[in-house]
Amino acid sequence: MSVWDAVVGQEAAVGVLRAASLDPQAMTHAWLVTGPPGSGRSTAARAFAAALQCEQGGCGHCQACTTTIAGTHADVTVVATEKVTITIEEVRDLIGVAQRSPSQGRWRVIILEDADRMVERTSNVLLKAIEEPPPRTVWLLCAPSPQDVVVTIRSRCRGVALRIPPVADVAALLVARDGVDPQVADAAARAAQSHIGLARRLARDPAARERRDRTLQLAATIRGVGDAVLAAADLVEVATAEAKAATEHRDAAEKAALLHTLGADGGGTLPPSLRAQVRQLEEGQKRRATRAQRDVLDRSLLDLLSLYRDVLVVQLGADVELVNTAQRADVVELAAASSAEQTVRRMDAIGEARTRLAGNVAPLLAMEAMAVALRPQG
Known part of the structure; x- marks a missing residue:
């Protein structure tokens, strides 16, 4: 060792x-x-x-x-x-x-x-x-x-x-280090596209796998502009809830610790000098929550990108393995209902949404523009 x-x-x-x-x-x-x-x-x-x-x-x-x-x-x-x-x-x-x-x-x-x-x-x-x-x-x-x-x-x-590690190496690590079932480890490593931290989370957290499946199902549910708007709102809502769940307890503990340090944990009105310190902490927590939401949304977009990558693989008849093996039926259906050119345009729309998020565009607007681009073209 x-x-x-x-x-x-x-x-x-x-x-x-x-x-x-x-x-x-x-x-x-x-x-x-x-x-x-x-x-x-x-x-x-x-x-x-x-x-x-x-x-x-x-x-x-x-x-x-x-x-x-x-x-x-x-x-x-x-x-x-x-x-x-x-x-x-x-x-x-x-x-x-x-x-x-x-x-x-x-x-x-x-x-x-x-x-x-x-x-x-x-x-x-x-x-x-x-x-x-x-x-x-x-x-x-x-x-x-x-x-x-x-x-x-x-x-x-x-x-x-560094390179993207092979799927087999990531799965082997999950089995050896975390005691994950080999089949679950392999599926998690593929779904995470060899992202070690994400693969570990998917392998150990059924709720994380469920959220990912929910994201992938959006591709099949968008039939028009109305569906696209609802799907975008759903994505943002899930990301906001997950980010809040990840930071809420920590935020409360940090604020309680600060108030205790300042001798103000008994309640009451704080003097201006202490209020400034509390406000500074809250602003930092708000920035952390913003990043957490963006990270969750970006991960969802990468999941969608992997789905359309699989669709393109089927459309082109490429001799490579699918990332989302559990969604094979959905992949085949999407491939049959569109052309390779349409799939590439949808992948471009997802990439553009990621760029907009990184550029501080309002998440809901970025998701709506992307979801509208994912709807079937007559």
Whole structure:
């Protein structure tokens, strides 16, 4: 067992990172780990951080490895935003941490997940720290692709590209690590399109599988503009409810903790200085809820995209396996009722909806425009 066992289907990338952790000549002060969603960017970054702290390059058993993977190592800092963007204040705090010498480990490691969520001004603040870090400081940035990070940052980082892991490898991980039934694991890995985190959720949560099936059924229910509007509202409603369920309890706990810290948990009217702190917390929670809703909607759109991908596979007679094997009958029916050109146009409409969501278009408007484009064309 080693820390690299959790980095599934990434043999080439693991080889590069393992060699760097063992050979000072192969080491550099800044890395950019890129790969599609679900490829395991953060997992690879944490494994690399553990290997850097471990005397044996990531044995998986020593204190350095176990504390790094658990997120409790004193010299490994991980930032993973749950908001739409990483703020400039968060980056400035990281820069301050990066200037400190390691207190226990061999390196001071800063892992910045979602590095693509920095606006240009924030990236410029980070640039100087990456250009001239202290001798034992390592920056590990994660993003979907190099193009998602400003050129001044990526030009100063050594890149490591991850691929989409094979379905069989993801299914095997679910069986070995989570004890999932092999058939369920295979279906979940296919439905998640090898997204490891999503596959695990689908395999272990029947409600998640039910929500996904409900999303896929929308394609067969849209017959006209009226159906499209209702389907769009349904998508947004489900996404809002799921995002609220994921954040509501945490929001309440955070607010209660803040009020307790301020000595105001007994109720009553708060003075203006304390109200400002509560308002700041609520604004941050609102941004987190916005991102959660967008993430749920984007995942639903990817599910729909996978369905029309299967439709196109059937229409073209391609010799590849379907992603949605349980929906084979629906796929065949949709394929027979439309042409390949229409399917491509529908896939383009889904892609456009994802772009609009990323551009902060109102979710309901983006979903309605997409759903109307999915209706059968006379």
